[in-house]
Amino acid sequence: MNTMPDRLSDTLQALADPTRRAILARLAMGRATVAELAAPFAMSGPAISKHLKVLERAGLIERGREAQWRPCRLKAAPLREVADWLDTYRRFWEASFDRLDTYLEDLQTATREAKNVRTKNKRRTGGE
Amino acid sequence: MNTMPDRLSDTLQALADPTRRAILARLAMGRATVAELAAPFAMSGPAISKHLKVLERAGLIERGREAQWRPCRLKAAPLREVADWLDTYRRFWEASFDRLDTYLEDLQTATREAKNVRTKNKRRTGGE
DNA sequence: CGGTTATTTAACTGTATGGTTATTTACAAC
DNA sequence: GTTGTAAATAACCATACAGTTAAATAACCG
CATH class of the missing domain: 1.20.5 (Single alpha-helices involved in coiled-coils or other helix-helix interfaces)
Known part of the structure; x- marks a missing residue:
């Protein structure tokens, strides 16, 4: 996987994990803190941090900065790109x-x- | 990732590789032999075999068996599942x-x- | 300033992944 | 049976990935 031209792979790779999909589902309801995003999962803080980093790198979320908080928000453009790519197979x-x-x-x-x-x-x- | 209930992750994981997406694009034009699928890529036979195994496991292709040939064919159901899942974010x-x-x-x-x-x-x- | 909360980074682990070469299996033709 | 083609499997390698604990960083508050 090379870097710049392969956003589709980065997005799909990010979406391939159930934890990260659940995080997106939560953000679809509104922005949330890291702690809020972590709450449903029995995993450590750094693990959540890593997942968020993957999502951010793929352009699926953006992380804000308000004092010690890092509120996250959904960004939908990469999802659209996946949907557009999938549309090429819709006839099937x-x-x-x-x-x-x-x-x-x-x-x-x-x-x-x-x-x-x-x-x-x-x-x-x-x-x- | 557990086995049975997480077809979505398997599918997305399979799609996250550019080689495998190119394989699907070729199969969208009709079934093909392993050699035909391998032709565009500078990689070994076993590497292609592995990619096909991933795609088969995800339900994205089926591999036929005709003499020494193993013609592959696209199966679109998992793509539809991804599209349906993505639709939940369409409003965004x-x-x-x-x-x-x-x-x-x-x-x-x-x-x-x-x-x-x-x-x-x-x-x-x-x-x- | 010390203590607290929120989060990230560092270092580590075990497993998976995307590739390789070597070998084996499946089939056809002679 | 031998030889050839098509493809899969085995064994290996370097890197990536999803998790952990320890430590560091960022900010707030009395």
């Missing part, structure tokens, strides 16, 4: 009946191809 | 003007709160 889960037709068609093709193979017709079957 | 990036208003409001509130702190009113400022 929305055209589910189309996929079934294609599957059956491939099944018939595979049956015919199996016959051809038996007649010594060497062919690479991996391609579309 | 679609109501961007609302967020700006809230930000300005918070700024005024913070200004008033700073005054209160100067008058020795100890208060936790992290909450909403």
Whole structure:
């Protein structure tokens, strides 16, 4: 993973941890202190600090500074980037009946191809 | 991360690698052999095999078996799960003007709160 | 200033990850 | 059976990651 051009990987990596997703869910309800964010988890303060650092580095949160407090706030832009990327695959889960037709068609093709193979017709079957 | 109930983490983790995302992009155009999937990358066969294993474990692909071939095919259900989860945050990036208003409001509130702190009113400022 | 609260940083640990080379397994052709 | 191709598995390595405790830093208060 290289640094600048791969925000998507950083975001997805940050989201891949359940603790960090839970932190985002809490921040979706409004900003919160580190202690508040830590409360639901049986883990140490530094562990929470590390999670927040990952989220901050990915641009998913920003950490404020008010006296000794470090209130955190959700930033949604990286989530949008993930959603936009996912949208390039939307046709695959929305055209589910189309996929079934294609599957059956491939099944018939595979049956015919199996016959051809038996007649010594060497062919690479991996391609579309 | 525990096993059964955390498919979302497995999926996001699998997607967090650029090589694996490129593999999915290729499979979006149709199923492909392992060699075809490996072609764009300067990496060894076993490395590709490992990536495919991660994708398979996350349910993002299925690996067929035809003679010595192992044609891979995209499975979109986990992507849909991620998209559905992301949708719970959609209001944050679609109501961007609302967020700006809230930000300005918070700024005024913070200004008033700073005054209160100067008058020795100890208060936790992290909450909403 | 000493004591307290809030949080971060440092150092450490065990496990996972993304890669490698070597080897094995699965299949086809002769 | 031998030889060849396709792919997976085994063993290894360096780095990353998610956690810990100890210590340090930042701020407040009497």
